Amino acid sequence: MAEQRGDEPGTADAREGGRDAGEPRRRSARPEETRAWEDLVAAARRTVADGLVVGTSGNVSVRVGETVLVTPSGVPYDRLTPDDVTGVGLDGRQVLGTLVPTSELPMHLAVYRTTDARAVVHTHAVHATAVSTLVSELPLIHYMAAALGGPVRVAPYATYGTDELAENMLRALVGRSGCLLRNHGTVTHGTTLAQAYDRTAQLEWMCRLWLTAASVPGHAPSLLSREQLTEVEERLRDYGQRG
Numbered sequence: 485m486a487e488q489r490g491d492e493p494g495t496a497d498a499r500e501g502g503r504d505a506g507e508p509r510r511r512s513a514r515p516e517e518t519r520a521w522e523d524l525v526a527a528a529r530r531t532v533a534d535g536l537v538v539g540t541s542g543n544v545s546v547r548v549g550e551t552v553l554v555t556p557s558g559v560p561y562d563r564l565t566p567d568d569v570t571g572v573g574l575d576g577r578q579v580l581g582t583l584v585p586t587s588e589l590p591m592h593l594a595v596y597r598t599t600d601a602r603a604v605v606h607t608h609a610v611h612a613t614a615v616s617t618l619v620s621e622l623p624l625i626h627y628m629a630a631a632l633g634g635p636v637r638v639a640p641y642a643t644y645g646t647d648e649l650a651e652n653m654l655r656a657l658v659g660r661s662g663c664l665l666r667n668h669g670t671v672t673h674g675t676t677l678a679q680a681y682d683r684t685a686q687l688e689w690m691c692r693l694w695l696t697a698a699s700v701p702g703h704a705p706s707l708l709s710r711e712q713l714t715e716v717e718e719r720l721r722d723y724g725q726r727g
């Protein structure tokens with residue numbers, strides 16, 4: 485996929501420093517946005533290193549105040565620099581940078597407009613995507629589904645980057661912090677980027693687990709009940725270190 489950089493002639497964003505005629509000038513990044521951008525780029529690079537995406541697939545965003553920093557569309561993550569900071573308002577208007585924001589902006593903004601999320605991670609993780617083609621809900625193969633709010637739903641297929649996909653995703657996310665997108669991938673959110681990322685990793689791991697167990701000939705995996713999951717949900721509130 486071609487890169488879209490504002491400093492290259494012939495690209496959409498070379499028009500007018502990335503602005504449509506009549507749009508206000510974009511502002512400079514604030515120090516907290518610059519720091520958040522560094523973390524965002526590191527997380528995006530990690531999705532490739534961890535095998536959750538290939539090439540420029542997937543996208544990551546973080547909310548800083550009323551601004552949503554997002555990975556730009558079709559730019560390899562290892563080429564992103566501090567100067568590439570890309571940000572939009574909750575209304576989708578670009579306020580930072582000249583690179584074209586991710587094509588999945590409708591999904592990211594839909595999450596921020598309807599939840600208290602501060603980070604969203606979208607991947608094409610292979611086991612999760614495989615599961616999205618087989619079931620409408622990930623069977624309760626492991627209690628870590630509780631960390632995502634319950635059984636993980638699969639959002640019906642819609643073309644990437646569309647409002648329809650964002651609407652399907654929102655329905656699948658009700659009461660959950662992650663879902664699968666049919667024939668597409670994963671979406672998770674969290675109150676921190678680390679939490680959103682960890683939820684993606686857990687989701688991919690659970691999908692891999694289910695595919696592994698379900699593929700043993702002559703055996704059907706045992707599944708957990710909703711009651712068992714609720715018990716874990718309560719227990720997880722005290723999980724880890726206190727203070």
Ligand SMILES: C[C@H](O)[C@@H](O)[C@@H](O)C(=O)COP(=O)(O)O
Nearest residue numbers: 540541542543557558586587644
């Ligand atoms: C065609 C894209 O890969 C699309 O599938 C999208 O979902 C994606 O993962 C990456 O798009 P961007 O580079 O626009 O963030």
